[in-house]
Amino acid sequence: MSSAKPKSKKKKMQPSKKPKIILLTAVIFAVLICTILWSSLFKAYPVEGKKQMLAIGQGDTYSGFIDRLVKEDKASFPIVLKLYQKLMIHDTLKAGVYEVRQGMSIREVMVMISNIDNAQMNRILVIEGTTFKQLIDALKNDPLVTHDVSNLPYSQILQALDIPFSHPEGLFAPDTYFFAKGESDKKILKDLYSRQMKALDQAWEKRAPNLPYKDKYEALIMASIVEKETSVDSELEQVSGVFVRRLQQGMRLQTDPTVIYGMGDKYTGNITRQDLRTPTPYNTYTISALPPTPIALPSKKAIEAAMHPDSSNNIYFVATGNGGHKFTANLQDHNRAVQEYLAVIRAKN
Incomplete structure (x- = not known):
């Protein structure tokens, strides 16, 4: 009578947990990336009402604009926004006034303000203490201004504006002036003159x-x-x-x-x-x-x-x-x- 050897039991191979961990990590990473992108680029730009105007000043930068959005709790992850601008937009901010419509994403706004053709209005910033010559030079150098009088001699400018003074210095308000594309320098100067005379008249009436x-x-x-x-x-x-x-x-x-x-x-x-x-x-x-x-x-x-x-x-x-x-x-x-x-x-x- 032969003795049979007991059969050895084969161990069943357990499935590796590594693929599941890798898959879970990838899903979490993808969710994190999507969350970051949504919170930065694709989040809706906050608009009061159906639309509002966004003013970009001369010399403003994307970095400053993005930092301001983050400070005002309008955007998150500034590094993502700045990286997107460097890699995808390239251009600098263009000074002007832009119309932001409800539903526009922060990315769309960033693209919009890189093109001056998108501006609804422009602005001229007249600094306190600057001279009339500097004001005229700013008008001459602005491509969105229609040049009707700024190339004339000063005496002829005053005559064209019906201003009863022989010298233009001091007569125009140093102020931020918003205007539509194509606005004439004549109208801009008339409005700045009117503002300055109003301020002068009011102060004169209440003088010591x-x-x-x-x-x-x-x-x-x-x-x-x-x-x-x-x-x-x-x-x-x-x-x-x-x-x-x-x-x-x-x-x-x-x-x-x-x-x-x-x-x-x-x-x-x-x-x-x-x-x-x-x-x-x-x-x-x-x-x-x-x-x-x-x-x-x-x-x-x-x-x-x-x-x-x-x-x-x-x-x-x-x-x-x-x-x-x-x-x-x-x-x-x-x-x-x-x-x-x-x-x-x-x-x-």
Whole structure:
């Protein structure tokens, strides 16, 4: 009787778990990518109502635009948006005003604002303290503006606009002006003139008593000087007060911006002692009154400051070297402030 060997049981092969893990990982990764893309590129741009206007300024960048969207909780994952712009759009932002319709994605908006042909409107930013020449140059160089008058001599521009002044400086509001494509420079200038005259009239009606101005045009001249002397809003009335008291006391204004304006194209960035001694109609180191015209386009705030100077006794001021100015009432204190300013400059250098 033979003894049979017991049969060995074969172990059943268990299916590997690796493919399932890989598949699950791929699904999770795909979901994550889709979520990121939706939250960044394909998320609807938030619009109040059926449509709204989106203004892009001169010099604005995609990076700044995207950062602003994220800060306002309108978009997520800025790195994805910036990468998409670099790889797919390439172009820079084009200044203008664009119509964003309800349902447009952030990606569609980004593409739209890279093409100026999509702009519904454009805008001109007139900076406070810039000159009429700079305003005219901006109009000349804007391809969306119809050039009717900007290439004319200044006297003919004023005549075409029916403006009863012999010099254009100061007469136009430094403001952000929105206009449709093809708007004429004539209409833009008329509107800016109207805004400036309205601001001047309103301030003149509410002016402080006993101001040393013969008329509101002289107040406009003063406003332009105040505008050029400080970029700190809180100092506007103090600067105005210094110059008003100088006029009242028969002192010369002695303000550098008037010298620079009188030099015209001769000014190359520095003023010499010879420049201060060289007479021009605008050099307030050599004339004992206001210059004959404004020297820049003053803001509404500067116009109001010219009408409401501070009530201190200060008749001098000098830069501190750290931003702003130090105001003083006598020459001794002023000279001390000058030495303090020079010490700050030497320390910085």
